[in-house]
Amino acid sequence: MDNSIQIALVQTPLLWEDPAGNRKVLERKIAEVAQQVDLFVLPEMFTTGFTMHPKNLDAKEGVITVAWMQGLAKKHLAAITGSIVFFENGKWFNRLFFVYPDGNYITYDKKHTFTLAGEDKVYTAGQERVLIPYKGFSICPLICYDLRFPVWARNTDNYDILLYVANWPKPRIKAWDALLKARAIENMSYVVGVNRIGDDAEGHEYPGHSAVYDVYGHSMVHSVAEEVLVVRLEKGALEAARRKLRFLEDRDSFTFT
Known part of the structure; x- marks a missing residue:
């Protein structure tokens, strides 16, 4: 039987x-998903x-949110991921947490901070x-602005799912749609994007367009609606496509320096 994974895009x-308010809303939305889900994906800076x-926030909020994610993961027997504002060693990070059902987790810090907004x-x-x-x-988890940099996303390690969480605004949403699709094609990978x-409060409008390619x-x-999308990804279908179209075998070799 092919391996598969059921993913919910929130x-x-x-x-x-x-x-606190965002945790309450998200906890309710996650609980309302009727079918069994293996992974819940939340947007960038979802709290x-x-x-x-970030100094408007209590520096302990990141730790509180991670504990909340661990509780939800154990309760629903599912992994949960998304990025949050996190304070550590005197520095602020836009940090993604991938929390396993047993409460263990892996983190990724956003590589490309959004200079247009002064995130850097x-x-x-x-x-x-x-x-x-x-x-x-x-x-492979990445965050928002990382989407514009294909070298950083290049599938040099044979990953199966390229996952983006974002706060991507309406004026540039066509770029979001186009780049998600391009990343899937060029990397011969599933791509999951949650916006x-x-x-x-800064006057920016976000139109959704969460998608899987x-x-x-x-x-x-x-989708452009307020909803939780559930999709099943099949490992067998991915492997069959890669056997048929061996494009990854012709990829350029390089290393990051």
Whole structure:
């Protein structure tokens, strides 16, 4: 039997700089998903919105949210992932946590901080790409602005799922759609992109467009509504496509320096 993974994309508005309020809303939405889910994916900075003012928050909020994620993961016997504002060693990070059902976790710090909004002046950029093993799949998690940099996403490690969490605004949403599809095609990988919806306190509108693409660039799900999308990804279908179209064997070799 082919390995498969059932993923829930939580497309939701976010309350501005209100971690407790966002946790409450998200906990309810996760609980309302009727079918069995292996992985819940939340947007970028899902407890605050895309704030450039982390000092407005209690520095302990990140630790509180991680404990909340661990509790939910154990309760629903599912992994949960998304990025949050996190304070550590005197620095702020836009840090993604992938929490396993047993409460253990792996982290990824956003590599490409969004200079247009001054994120580079507030948050410390990450330097390492990570791969996450789960349910027979290898998952590469990235965050929002990382999507514009194909070298950072290049499938040099034979990952199966390229996963993006984002606060991607309406004026540039066509780029989001196009780049998610391109990343799937060029990397012969499933691509999962979860964006928020609604307005934030800075006047930005977010239209959703959370989506999943297969290795051919076909859209498996796509939404502009406030909803939780559930999609099943099949490892066998991915492997069959790679056997048929051996494009990854012709990829350029390079290393990051």
